[in-house]
Structures are given as C-alpha cells and as structure tokens.
Amino acid sequence: MEYEEAKQKLIDGLTKKTKSKSKFYFSDLADILEMKPRDAKKIVNQMVTDGILEFWSSGSTSMYGLKGMGKQAAAEHEA
Amino acid sequence: MAKHKTPLLDQLVSGPWPSFVDDMKQYAAARAKNEKKIEYQIPVDVVDDLMGLLELSYADGTTHWKHGGIVGVFGYGGGVIGRYCDQPETFPGVAHFHTMRVAQPAGKFYKSEYVRKLCDLWEFRGSGLTNMHGSTGDIIFLGTQTPQLEEIFYELTHTMGQDLGGSGSNLRTPSDCIGQARCEFACYDTQDLCHTLTNDYQDELHRPAFPYKFKFKFDGCPNCCVASIARADISFIGTWKDDIRIDQEAVAGYVSGKFKPNAGAHAGRDWGPFDIVKEVIDLCPTECMKYENGKLAINNKECTRCMHCINVMPRALRPGKETGLSILVGAKAPILDGAQMGSLLVPFVExxxxxxxxxxxxxxxxxxxxxxxxxxxxxxxxxxxxxxxFQKLLEVTGIKPVPQHVKEPRHNPYIFWKEDEVEGGWERDVTEYRKHHQR
Structure with missing residues (x-):
C-alpha cells in the first residue's frame, strides 16, 4: 500500500473512532492499516514526522492520537 | 522561612537515616539564594512547591499528579514523561513538572565534568532535582516545563553528544554492569554489547510500536550485578563452557589463612578461621565439589555457575577460558504483583x-x-x-529444545511432539492395532 493511501485509511479509521476516544494503542493502528506491526510502524512514524499523528505517554505506556484531538499540551494541565 | 509548612515531611528528617527531604530543603534554600546568579527558566520556588505538594499528598493519602501527556521532543515517542499537578493554584511551581530521561553511558562510566555540565543545564532549564540513577539506569531529570524540553534536548544532543533514554512502549535504555573495564569475572565486553545494541536499535528506543515496555540488561558473569535475571525481558548473562580454572597453591593459601576469603569482604567481625568444607564445599548447590588431601576438585559438568566458590576464593578460582553468554527471557519486576524470573532460552552463545x-x-x-x-x-x-x-517461543526463535530448557522434569512438560515430527503422523490403522490390543 502506498503511503498516501495508507495515511488516508488510518485517518479515516481513527476519525470514525474519535467520538469515543482520542488516544489509541499502536496495535489499534496496525489493525486499521491491516498491516504487520513492522510495516505499520513505518507508516505511523512518517505520519508523526508529517505532524498528522502525535504521541501520548503515561510514562509506562505509549499511545497515538490524531494531532489536535483530545486535550492539547497547552491545556493538558486543565481539569 | 519555608514557603509551605511540612510537618509530615519534617518527621522523615528526624529519623536516623539521611532523608531526601534534607536534600530538597538544602537545595530549595540554595535556589532561593542563587549565589551563581542563574537565570532560572522555571519558577525559582519549584522545590518548595514540590515539598508542599508532597506534604498535601501525605495528609490526603492520595496523589496530586495527573497521568501522562503528549509532551515530548520532535520525532521521539519516549524520553519525556508529561506530569501535571492537580493543585496548580496552590503550587504553581509544579503545575507542569515533566520528567526527562537521559540515557546513561554504558556501565555508567562518566567524568565529573560530564555530571557538572548536566547539572548546570538542569539547574538553568529545570528544577535542578535529579534521580541518579533511575531503576532502569537512566539519569532522570525531575520536573521542567514544556517550552524547555526542546532546548534541553538540543543542548544534550548537540553540545554533550548525549541522547534521551527510553520510556513508554519502547525499548528501554539498555543497562549493563561495569564489565571487563574493572571486573575480572566478566565473560564478555558488556559495555561494547550494550552500546552497540543501543545504537543499532535506536528506532525501537525512540519510536514506540511495542505492546509495552521492553528491557535489555547485560551482566558480565552470573553474579548478575545488574540483576538482569530478575527484571529484563531479555537478559544477557556471561558464562563459560569449559572448566573453572583452579590454582591449587592459592587454594592452600586460603586454607592456611594467607588470603582472606571473599577478598576481605564481611571481615568486620571475627568469623573464626576459614573452613573450606563448611564455607565452600558444603554450600555448593549441586554438590559438585570436593576437597581431599589438600586438593580441590570440581565436577564441572554439574556446575550451574552459581559463582559462590569463585566469589569466596577469587585468587584460587576463575571462570573458564571459553567464554560467551546465556540468554534468558521473560523476567519482569512489577511493583505490585506478578514478578517473574527469566527463563533460559540460549544456554551458550559466543x-x-x-x-x-x-x-x-x-x-x-x-x-x-x-x-x-x-x-x-x-x-x-x-x-x-x-x-x-515456552514451546511457541522455541518455535519462533528456531531454537531446538534442550534439557536446559526444562525447569523440573515432569513439572512443566511444555515440549510436545507435533504430528510431522512423529513417524506416520497421528493416523493409525485401528484394525491392525486391535490385533494386539483388546478393548
């Protein structure tokens, strides 16, 4: 799958789900992309570099979200 | 005069042991005085507010930290952990209090000049509070605000040649023992292996795609000084294939009292004369040693590399010459529940x-x-x-089952035959079978 096609597929998949949550495990992204983890990682990393996705970390676990969805860095400290 | 009253924290200071509260108070005072005229980039009273918040947590019996965040440095999915306080009006100094993990140099070898540079940077752009080192080994910077993150990262990488460590669902900063640099027992160059794998697996360290955390730890010998066997998902433990090297003259030296056992450790009280049978031979877990007519003998086939005899008589006994490492997998040391030791996967690899x-x-x-x-x-x-x-693990790694994989015979018989490994498969001629076996 080409990058542009995969990118759109992931954006569509995540947008559908953003009503209930804004952060996703890496495995959710690989499932949407229907790719093996290592191939999905290349797409996901490129999308982070392009500013479409962003990381979220609890310290022990990492998640991904569409940039701008959910709470933002500037407002993270607000209740 | 302290900014917040901290009677509960003060109680910690009253005990017989050094307390982190002493350190924090001392540093809070130094920060307020600012003799070095530092242009602090985050609030000067950050440490006072941290103590105030901790006091409140002790009083309430609950945490006032919120969980996680999206902060980080560009392109990295780890190394920075967002921390926010839920009482920002009372404690504005710690409203944002992000943690940064700095990858420790292999074997934690560094000069005091390096620590000074790190601390200067951190005093300037962070709280000045550190955790040297965290349990995974990283140098931990405790508490800064979002605009400082990229600035600190730039300084670390461009001026100091220093990377951030791992956090989140990443490969965590690999950690190793001091190895051949200082230790005669080290069976391989732990620092080189640790450093090489850290560099080669940068993508796994910084861009999270694992289900959860993953830890490598490297021990040069089975003494396991970094406790890899207890807490690393993959532990690399130095070992040897051939026989333990024995210097009989030195053995006699220990027996006669010429050399102190354990290289003089535990010498703080009088344990009486060294008794090789009681202190070494009888303590061998596999009973593979004997001492007869002034000679020490080891049945090396039975040795499980417990290291006890070598530790007690380091002048007389040394690991063999054919060295390599064993790979153990699956250890974890969670705080609450479910601690697990590593299982042996590769008994020996060069x-x-x-x-x-x-x-x-x-x-x-x-x-x-x-x-x-x-x-x-x-x-x-x-x-x-x-x-x-475990059988599935053997399958995916292409490693053949060997007796060393079995923890206890008949206790964990996880190795089963598969149809293609059995002559004729699972199908059999029942009529033929019934000729010899009645119902």
Missing part, C-alpha cells in the same frame, strides 16, 4: 564483536516479531510466554 553480534541480534529480532504481533496491549514478554507457552 559473543562475536566482529560480525556485529549477529547471532544475538537474530534471537532478539525473532522475539520482537512474535511479541509485536501476538502480544496484547500492556503485556510483557514473560506474560506472552506464559500465555502461549
């Missing part, structure tokens, strides 16, 4: 620097492929091994 440790990398990457595909979210490798079985 540590080959020339080919870039390919044999070791083959095992690592096969394990990652399996875990990345099959591991559930927040499932450690050790848990996946329990869920799918």
């Amino acid at each position: 540590v080959n620097k020339e080919d870039g440790y390919q044999a070791i990398k083959d095992v690592i990457e096969a394990i990652w492929d399996w875990w990345m595909e099959e591991g559930k979210n927040r499932e450690r490798l050790g848990e996946l091994m329990k869920r799918q079985g």
Whole structure:
C-alpha cells in the first residue's frame, strides 16, 4: 500500500473512532492499516514526522492520537 | 522561612537515616539564594512547591499528579514523561513538572565534568532535582516545563553528544554492569554489547510500536550485578563452557589463612578461621565439589555457575577460558504483583564483536516479531510466554529444545511432539492395532 493511501485509511479509521476516544494503542493502528506491526510502524512514524499523528505517554505506556484531538499540551494541565 | 509548612515531611528528617527531604530543603534554600546568579527558566520556588505538594499528598493519602501527556521532543515517542499537578493554584511551581530521561553511558562510566555540565543545564532549564540513577539506569531529570524540553534536548544532543533514554512502549535504555573495564569475572565486553545494541536499535528506543515496555540488561558473569535475571525481558548473562580454572597453591593459601576469603569482604567481625568444607564445599548447590588431601576438585559438568566458590576464593578460582553468554527471557519486576524470573532460552552463545553480534541480534529480532504481533496491549514478554507457552517461543526463535530448557522434569512438560515430527503422523490403522490390543 502506498503511503498516501495508507495515511488516508488510518485517518479515516481513527476519525470514525474519535467520538469515543482520542488516544489509541499502536496495535489499534496496525489493525486499521491491516498491516504487520513492522510495516505499520513505518507508516505511523512518517505520519508523526508529517505532524498528522502525535504521541501520548503515561510514562509506562505509549499511545497515538490524531494531532489536535483530545486535550492539547497547552491545556493538558486543565481539569 | 519555608514557603509551605511540612510537618509530615519534617518527621522523615528526624529519623536516623539521611532523608531526601534534607536534600530538597538544602537545595530549595540554595535556589532561593542563587549565589551563581542563574537565570532560572522555571519558577525559582519549584522545590518548595514540590515539598508542599508532597506534604498535601501525605495528609490526603492520595496523589496530586495527573497521568501522562503528549509532551515530548520532535520525532521521539519516549524520553519525556508529561506530569501535571492537580493543585496548580496552590503550587504553581509544579503545575507542569515533566520528567526527562537521559540515557546513561554504558556501565555508567562518566567524568565529573560530564555530571557538572548536566547539572548546570538542569539547574538553568529545570528544577535542578535529579534521580541518579533511575531503576532502569537512566539519569532522570525531575520536573521542567514544556517550552524547555526542546532546548534541553538540543543542548544534550548537540553540545554533550548525549541522547534521551527510553520510556513508554519502547525499548528501554539498555543497562549493563561495569564489565571487563574493572571486573575480572566478566565473560564478555558488556559495555561494547550494550552500546552497540543501543545504537543499532535506536528506532525501537525512540519510536514506540511495542505492546509495552521492553528491557535489555547485560551482566558480565552470573553474579548478575545488574540483576538482569530478575527484571529484563531479555537478559544477557556471561558464562563459560569449559572448566573453572583452579590454582591449587592459592587454594592452600586460603586454607592456611594467607588470603582472606571473599577478598576481605564481611571481615568486620571475627568469623573464626576459614573452613573450606563448611564455607565452600558444603554450600555448593549441586554438590559438585570436593576437597581431599589438600586438593580441590570440581565436577564441572554439574556446575550451574552459581559463582559462590569463585566469589569466596577469587585468587584460587576463575571462570573458564571459553567464554560467551546465556540468554534468558521473560523476567519482569512489577511493583505490585506478578514478578517473574527469566527463563533460559540460549544456554551458550559466543559473543562475536566482529560480525556485529549477529547471532544475538537474530534471537532478539525473532522475539520482537512474535511479541509485536501476538502480544496484547500492556503485556510483557514473560506474560506472552506464559500465555502461549515456552514451546511457541522455541518455535519462533528456531531454537531446538534442550534439557536446559526444562525447569523440573515432569513439572512443566511444555515440549510436545507435533504430528510431522512423529513417524506416520497421528493416523493409525485401528484394525491392525486391535490385533494386539483388546478393548
């Protein structure tokens, strides 16, 4: 799958789900992309570099979200 | 005069042991005085507010930190952990209090000049509070605000040649013992292997795609000074194939009292004269040693590398010359529940620097492929091994079962025959069978 096609597929998949949550495990992204983890990682990393996705970390676990969805860095400290 | 009253924290100071509260108070006072005229980039009273917040947590019996965040440095999915306080009006100094993990140099070898540079940077752009070192080994910077993150990262990488460590669902900062630099027992160059794999697996360290955290730890010998066997998803423990080297003259030296056992450790009280039978031979877990007519003998086939005899008589006994390492997998040391020791996967592999440790990398990457595909979210490798079985791990790594894989005979018979391994498969002629076996 080409990058542009995969990118759109992931954006569509995540947008559908953003009503209930804004952060996703890496495995959710690989499932949407229907790719093996290592191939999905290349797409996901490129999308982070392009500013479409962003990381979220609890310290022990990492998640991904569409940039701008959910709470933002500037407002993270607000209740 | 302290900014907040901290009677509960003050109680910690009253005990017989040094307290972190002393350190924090001392530093809060120094920060307020600012004799070095530092242009602090985050509030000067950050440490006072931190103590105030901790006091409140002690009084309430609950935390006032919120969980996680999206902060980080560009392109990195780890190394920075967002921390926010839920009482920002009372404690504005710690409203944002992000943690940064700085990868420790291999073997934690560094000069005081390096620590000074790190501390100067951190006083200027952070709280000045550090944790040297965290349990994974990183140098931990405790508390800064979002605009400082990229600035600190730039300084670390461009001026100091220093990277951030791992956090989140990443490969965590690999950690190793001091190894051959200082230790005569080290069976391989732990620092080189640790440093090489850290560099080669940068993508796994900084861009999270694992189900959960993943830890490598490197011990030069089975003394396991970094406790890899108890807490690393893959532990690399130095070992040897041939016989323990014995210097009978030195053995006699220990017996006669010429040399102190344990290289003089535990010498703080009088334990009486050294008794080789009581203190070494009888304590051998596999009973593979004997001492007769002034000669020490070891049945090396039975030795499980417990290191006790070598530790007690280091002048007389040394690991063999054919050295390498054992790979154990699946250990974890969670705080609350479910601690697990590593299971032996590769009894012996040569540590080959020339080919870039390919044999070791083959095992690592096969394990990652399996875990990345099959591991559930927040499932450690050790848990996946329990869920799918050790046999599955052998299958995915292409390692043949050997007796060393069996922990106890008849206790964990996880190695089963498969149809294609059995002559004729599972199908059989029942009529033929009934000719010899009645119903």
